[in-house]
Amino acid sequence: MSATGDLKKNFYEQLARLGKAVASPARLELLDLLCQGPRTVESLAHEAGLSVANASQHLRVLHGARLVDSEKNGMFVMYRLADPAVGDFFQTLRALGEKRLAEVDAILREFREAPESLEAIEKETLLNRVKKGEIILIDVRPAEEYRAGHIPFAMSVPLKELRSHFPKLRRRQPIVAYCRGPYCVLAVEAVKQLRAKGFRAARMDDGIAEWRARGLPVAVSEVSK
Amino acid sequence: MSATGDLKKNFYEQLARLGKAVASPARLELLDLLCQGPRTVESLAHEAGLSVANASQHLRVLHGARLVDSEKNGMFVMYRLADPAVGDFFQTLRALGEKRLAEVDAILREFREAPESLEAIEKETLLNRVKKGEIILIDVRPAEEYRAGHIPFAMSVPLKELRSHFPKLRRRQPIVAYCRGPYCVLAVEAVKQLRAKGFRAARMDDGIAEWRARGLPVAVSEVSK
DNA sequence: AAACTATTCAAGCATACAATTGAATAGTTT
């Protein structure tokens, strides 16, 4: 029916569908998120900063390229990678990107260095970034201390439970850890563990006491569950 | 200067440049060809069935994504993969494609089966395909026999020199080997070696004698060099 | 059943891209 030449052309066309699927920053971010586990459309949209309709459309494209599968679960639709091989592919793509694109390298360098020089950044700016979700702020003190008072939007991740949070964390999302203050080793240890696992982590040497002393807002957990 | 969120967005944008580079069938074919070794623009254009200007533009896109490098050599410009990692990436992409895209699978199946059932195909059709470059027809008899008379458009690839041709050959391009006729083992052996190396090879059991006997055209080398 | 929610669909607009064409470079041969 079709000549061999058409088949050859067709083969590359099919392959190009995969290429097209990863030709959009938005879809790459969605894929990256999905590499870390199944998610609903809305959570993906929110995390990637897309409108829900837009995210849905991008997901449809990814689905069309057989990169992701979806499954209806009650009112939600769960998206997941169609195959672990998709994750491998994404990692290869990222590795190649980091290796070959000088611009990407520069960005990552800035990324890596930014948290280091956090001391220089105004604490208010940090707070704004955390609020926007650009940085994950973790409180590594025991849960009770967290409940008693913590920096707004900080997640409670007691040092002992840090390992169990690894799967949830994104490897390139900057993480800032804080604890009781400059003479407390909890955050130092947390950063060490996170970096060992490849996360971009930095320590904020101020603790809750210093924070409060500057007149910055402090949150209190109402529900102690 | 730029917020962390911008950096994150920028990272995926840079990554998407790689994606865009492999989002076109033409560029994928060019990449595939370049995986097998450096080539000039014209040879790439010809083999991929593109106009030279078009191929040049596609190559510029690949170059922009840092996937290929070019080097001026006299009047020619040689293109090559920028890094062996690019080849790895392409293989991963292809592997994923073959694994995930049902259509691609179907195509490959047809591809794989087509040469097998070559006996059923009219020899004239074969000739047309060879003429169009869809199939590579190789004559595995010693060079003298080839010169004395061969099927039009067949390449002379004496069995002894087969190995040295491997680098030039494309792994998915169907190859058909013929020799003296149904009772000659040259083509059988050639197919065995080609398949062992992953090429798509089939044997045509008719030889030059049978070909001529059917009244089909026979070519003669004028220049014996 | 009515109000709500998560998701998808459809239409519209602006932008980006692929292929074609003809001309411009840069190198080679005569």
Place this chain on the structure above:
DNA sequence: AAACTATTCAATTGTATGCTTGAATAGTTT
């Protein structure tokens, strides 16, 4: 230097894509 060759550049055209908006589905709660 003139003719030729390989490659690139520039302008054009049609088509595909991404994002937005508002409505439609399908499931859930009241």
